[in-house]
Amino acid sequence: MDLIRQSEVIRWKDGEYETIKEFSVNDEYTxxxxxxxxxxxxxxxxxxxxDFAIGYCLGEGLIKDYSDIESIRVDGTNILVTTTLSHDPEEDLEQEGIVQQKKGNCEHACVCRLLEYQGVNSDNAGGIRSDLETIEPIQSDLTVDATQIIKDIKHLTDEAKIWQKTAGVHVAQLKYEDKVIIREDVSRHVAVDKVIGAASKEGFDFSRCYISYSGRMPADMLIKVIRVGIPIIISNAAPAASGIDVANAGNITMVGFVRDNRFTVFTAPERINLKK
Incomplete structure (x- = not known):
């Protein structure tokens, strides 16, 4: 699959224009x-x-850790995950308050009913499992130096190879001690899912990890990060008010507007060494 496309385009600047080659990222439905x-x-x-599939399952609370994954098979852009928990459609019906079909009814009809209801869309943006009642406040004592935050965002930009070429993706970076994982995707949610999934496979202690990424910080993003137990999230972009509320409820440190040599700490500032 060719993931980068080159097109002939016209660029206009200061009253002059020229024909140039431009790269763009191919996005596919998964x-x-x-x-x-x-x-x-x-x-x-x-x-x-x-990595995405594992991170998604963790962030949505479908598994507790990587050991709950029984098998994963990637077939093109289809991902088939089997867990030891054997989730079934009635869980989604219960989450949404839809009247359940009785056990004796056809399972296929039940699935079709859900597909019609959900439109088979992603549920990790304000999804059905994004419920504050399921989140425990994080107790991690991990700290990060202020100067390190600036370095992390620079490293994020320097290593974002697809973004450098196309400017068409988000990038996420997860740090654990001296280890770094970086992933890119057209979706900021999927980029974060990918680094969480990759870290889970490596057995990282999420309470000692933190994430830097490019993208806004609304409630749904904070919920998935808190749910896996990561105590710090850093972005060059802004939070939403809903994200601040969730960060406070989950006792996560939220740092935004990391630009040039400055940043803003919105919640739980005790995890940032501001004098370093």
Whole structure:
């Protein structure tokens, strides 16, 4: 699959124009099948899809850790995940308050009913599992130096190879001690899912990890990060008010507007060494 496309375009600047070659990223629909649940549909940059699937399951509370994954098979842009928990469609019906079909009824009809209801769309943006009642406040004592935050965002930019070439993706970076994982995707959610999934496979202690990424910080993003137990999230962009509320509820440190030599700490500032 050719993931980078080159097009002939016209660039205008200061009253002059010229024909140039421009690169763009190919985004593809990816379908995620988890146990007996209906598929979720995502627009992705279709690499590191196994990492994405694991991170998605963790962030949505479908598994507790990597050991709950029984198998993963990537077939093109379809991802088939089997967990030890054997999720079924009735869980989604219960989450949404839809009247359940009785056990004796056809399971296929039940699945079709859900597909019609959900439109097979991704549920990690304000999704059905994004419920504050399921989140425990984070107790990690991890700290990060202020100067390190500036270095992390610079490293994020320097290593974002697809972004450098196309400016068409988000990039996420997860740090654990001296280890760094970087992933890119057209979706900021999927980029974060990918680094979470990759870190889970490596057995990283999430309470000692933190994430830097390019993108806004609304409630749904904060919920998935808190749910896996990561105590610090850093972005060059802005938070939403909903994100600040969730960060406070989950006791996560939220740092935004990391630009040039400055940043803003919105919540739980005790994890940032401001004098360093």
């Amino acid at each position: 379908y995620l099948f988890i146990d007996y649940l209906p598929p979720r549909k995502f627009s992705t940059y279709p690499v590191d899809l196994e």
